[in-house]
Amino acid sequence: MAILAGGEGRRVGGNDKGLLPLAGKSLIERVVGVLKAQVGSILICANRHADEYARFGKVLADAGQGFHGPLAGIANALAHNAADWLLTVPVDAPSPPRDLAGRLHAAATAERADAAVAHDGVRRQPLFALYRSGLAQAAAQALEDDLPVYRWQDGIGTLEVDFSDQAQCFANLNTLEEFREWETRHAR
Incomplete structure (x- = not known):
């Protein structure tokens, strides 16, 4: 699995979102849990605070300087993945589906697809995906071509898998206000 935690944190005051506390635990701790x-195994795609993230898995930084978006993390993780499949998830969704890997894998193998992505009933959730490890070269090319993740997924024939029964699991936290709202909702 690769947890995508390489963002700039612009909407959270430049903080590293994955390390921010949420009801007593960091986001990375919640996702890993x-x-x-x-x-x-766990890969963590992070461009800063590698020592802190290393407590949870092997840390991979994007090639080059700066922040290159989630496809950079996916491409890097695919290049370093030793397993047949790679599950990807964003660090900012604190409650991912507990059966995410199993459902994506079952759908991909049943349809003989090289990739599967969650669909929450309203839209595709492109960072909640499962890829065959043989897609490393295709991901690197898509990154070089500056494609967004969803366009690359379209190009490789990614299968959408219905997770509408767990749509709330894909809620992500982008601002400090959303962190506080989540804590208020889940404190009950």
Whole structure:
């Protein structure tokens, strides 16, 4: 699994979003806590605070300087992935589906697809995806071509998998206000 935590944190005052506390635990801690039982190993795509992230898995930084978006993390993780499949998730969704890997894998293998992505019933959730490791070259090319993740997924024939029964699991936190609102809702 690769947790995508390489953003700039512009909407949270430049802070590293994955390390921000949420009801007593960091976002990275929450995501790992939900998904670690579904995967064999954990890669964390992060461009800063590598020592702090290393407590949770092997840290990979984007090639080159700066922040290059989620496809850079996906391409890098695919290049370093030793397993047959790679699950990707964003660090800013604190409650991912507990059956994410299993459902994506079952759908991909049943349809003989090289990639599967969650659909929440309203829209595709492009960062909640499963890829065959053989897609590393295609991801690197898409990154070089400056494609957004969803366009690359379209190009490789990614299968959309219905997760409308768990749509709330894809809620992500982008601002400090959203962090506080989540804490208020889940404190009950």
